[in-house]
Amino acid sequence: MLPAKVAEHATRTGETRAMTFDRAALQASWNQTHGHLDAAGVHLTGPPNIDLSATLQFLEHNELELAFDCMVDLGDDLDLSLTFWQHLDRAAREMRLYSKARHKPHLTAADLCRRHVAAASEREQPAPGGPTRSEH
Numbered sequence: 001m002l003p004a005k006v007a008e009h010a011t012r013t014g015e016t017r018a019m020t021f022d023r024a025a026l027q028a029s030w031n032q033t034h035g036h037l038d039a040a041g042v043h044l045t046g047p048p049n050i051d052l053s054a055t056l057q058f059l060e061h062n063e064l065e066l067a068f069d070c071m072v073d074l075g076d077d078l079d080l081s082l083t084f085w086q087h088l089d090r091a092a093r094e095m096r097l098y099s100k101a102r103h104k105p106h107l108t109a110a111d112l113c114r115r116h117v118a119a120a121s122e123r124e125q126p127a128p129g130g131p132t133r134s135e136h
Helices: 003-013 016-042 053-060 064-076 082-094 097-101 109-124
Strands: none
Touching: 016 053, 016 064, 016 082, 053 064, 064 082, 064 109, 082 097, 082 109, 097 109
16 A cells, blocks of 8 residues: 555554554655665765755755755756766655656756766766776
């Protein structure tokens, strides 16, 4: 059952076990997302003059989507590795941001993340017979 369906079922039937499971699943999802965002954040600590204060505050208060938006915005201005964008991609998938983005009339941070993953993947693909960018 999807988390929303579990909560609805628990409300209708009075089953608290389902609500406990739902909370545990939600906490596990938050932990996964937080881990992906933390891993992406490591790539932002190297460049000078990067202000991570807002991002760190959002992470501290479990505002994961806002932290994601900040990281995408920061990463959009930098030439970061495929690994950075893959961590953000995993966070976006965990938060189901791609399915939310389809229903918005404007470009979202999830859309930008998807574009950067594609572009970074292409940059890191070896040319036929040539070295990859990381081998230079």
